[in-house]
Amino acid sequence: MTVAAPEGAQRKLRAGVIGLGWAGQQHVAAYAADPAVDLVALSAMEEHLLEQFGQEHDVPGRYQDWKQMIAEAELDVVSIATPTFLHEPMAVHALEAGVHVLTEKPMAQTGEAAARMVEAAHRAGRVLEVSFNHRQRGDVTALKAVVDSGVLGNLYYAKAGWIRRQGIPGLGTWFTKAASSGGGAMMDIGIHMLDMALHLMGEPEVTAASASTHAEFGPLGRGGSGFGISQVEEGVPFEVEDLATAFLRLDGGGTMLLESSWAQWIPHDLCYVTLYGADGGATIEWGGDPTHPHQVLKVWTEVAGIPAELQPVVGEDGRHAAAIAEFLQKVQSGDWAAHEGSLALRRARVIDACYASAKAGAEVALAH
Ligand SMILES: NC(=O)c1ccc[n+]([C@@H]2O[C@H](COP(=O)([O-])OP(=O)(O)OC[C@H]3O[C@@H](n4cnc5c(N)ncnc54)[C@H](O)[C@@H]3O)[C@@H](O)[C@H]2O)c1
Structure with missing residues (x-):
């Protein structure tokens, strides 16, 4: 769904979370505790966790199919806390549906996949952030x-x-x-x-x-x-x-x-x-x-x-709650073009260069 910035800043944001392992549970707790947010939907493979967290936080939407959640739940923001190779397809799909995305670290399994996520955020004109909760210590x-x-x-x-x-x-x-x-x-x-x-x-x-x-x-x-x-x-x-x-x-x-x-x-x-x-x-x-x-x-x-x-x-320590609050502030600021995930992409490219260097047994230069 599309949210114009001024209204987005005034009404409660509708949030969803995909993935209910330890990481996803941090996002669920942070959204549930934020009065500026309605946590309206959860997605995971584990039916019992959908039930448990859905009941605990009174979340009406519970989906084993994350695409169905994006199609039906009218989200403004979604957190992605699934295995790393799923971050890219889930983020790109959500961004293309007009939803702002906060994904867990690492951003993606390669710098190329991370770059495609940034391009999708740019094309969609939506916020893409990566949860680096430890810098909130x-x-x-x-x-x-x-x-x-x-x-x-x-x-x-x-x-x-x-x-x-x-x-x-x-x-x-x-x-x-x-x-x-x-x-x-x-x-x-x-x-x-x-x-x-x-x-x-x-x-x-x-x-x-x-x-x-x-x-x-x-x-x-x-x-x-x-x-x-x-x-x-x-x-x-x-x-x-x-x-x-x-x-x-x-x-x-x-x-x-x-x-x-x-x-x-x-x-x-x-x-x-x-x-x-x-x-x-x-x-x-x-x-x-x-x-x-x-x-x-x-x-x-x-x-x-x-x-x-x-x-x-x-x-x-601010940890996940502070990382999520920062993401929500960026969404509410309306200045979405300034937050397309480019800093996180830089980190993904550094990790790529490290693995390339380890494979080659030699120093690898990063292109800028
Ligand atoms: N920031 C942190 O401190 C921190 C800590 C732990 C993990 N992480 C990151 O969070 C992500 C998840 O890690 P985890 O330890 O919670 O993983 P996990 O394996 O414990 O849980 C993964 C969750 O994703 C769900 N999932 C998988 N495929 C799905 C699909 N197709 N549709 C819907 N849900 C699906 C699973 O059902 C499960 O609930 C990883 O990228 C990891 O690196 C971050």
């Missing part, structure tokens, strides 16, 4: 404010990573099949850290990537976790990486190291972004086992010529 928003104040000076190097002790999602499901996921740890969790680091650094373009990938746990059936609700299929080969390392060149001469791993011989999970600037540095780190979690945000600089360690006060 309280430590990230605090550090972003510090960076934007200029205290750290020119940022010329960053290290970012997400390394799990034992966290391969859905061993034997779409997650570990190359054609459906597009990749392993880098595509799944490295993308969050890449997004966070580029966002904090002020969106430098990545000009080249040199990466390597390894699969030492998955092929042996090691490193699995309970993440993901999709059906495990017997005999599905482990076709993606469980560790990826990358060295990225940034425009302006900066560089970034990115490491992503679903399973490692380490004591506990670790996530971090460390920024190195001309006038200061900063680090965000979180991880630990659930009984002993730790979280650090520190900034090092000089105050009145004296070396100083600053500990910014961290606000609440």
Whole structure:
């Protein structure tokens, strides 16, 4: 359906969600809690989840056929939280039907598929966003404010990573099949850290990537976790990486190291972004086992010529609710042409370049 911007800003937006795994459930909860939204339709393969979330949030439309939902539910906005290879066909179809789209990360299984989504948003004149919920963390928003104040000076190097002790999602499901996921740890969790680091650094373009990938746990059936609700299929080969390392060149001469791993011989999970600037540095780190979690945000600089360690006060984590609120604000702004998914497309192309580099065993330049 078509919504003119001025009216769209005044009346409640009609929202739908496709996919009711962990990710989809975050979208359902956020829409259901937002007074500016009517959550009117859900779609998933699991009848019992349609029933459960439909009843819990009083959602009238419950569909196993997502195309029927788009055709019938008169949506203004839809969230797509399905296996990654479905993001493109679902987003393009919804955009062509005039619906604004928020899709889960990663945007798509390849940069080419992501580019087709951006083209569809452009043609349709609708918002296309990707849910990078981790940049809504309280430590990230605090550090972003510090960076934007200029205290750290020119940022010329960053290290970012997400390394799990034992966290391969859905061993034997779409997650570990190359054609459906597009990749392993880098595509799944490295993308969050890449997004966070580029966002904090002020969106430098990545000009080249040199990466390597390894699969030492998955092929042996090691490193699995309970993440993901999709059906495990017997005999599905482990076709993606469980560790990826990358060295990225940034425009302006900066560089970034990115490491992503679903399973490692380490004591506990670790996530971090460390920024190195001309006038200061900063680090965000979180991880630990659930009984002993730790979280650090520190900034090092000089105050009145004296070396100083600053500990910014961290606000609440916004996570999915904040990512969804930001998407809704973009829809309600009426400035839809400014939000066609181009930043997320840049991330998809970086991941493509990393996989191409790992395959070639050589640095790969990104075309701009
Ligand atoms: N942002 C985050 O923190 C985060 C966390 C987890 C997953 N994700 C992303 O969210 C997406 C889904 O991940 P998940 O872990 O929830 O997956 P999952 O496998 O647990 O659930 C997938 C859901 O999609 C539904 N689905 C599949 N095919 C469908 C179809 N044809 N029509 C309607 N529904 C269909 C399934 O029924 C299921 O409800 C992935 O892209 C993943 O990368 C993001």
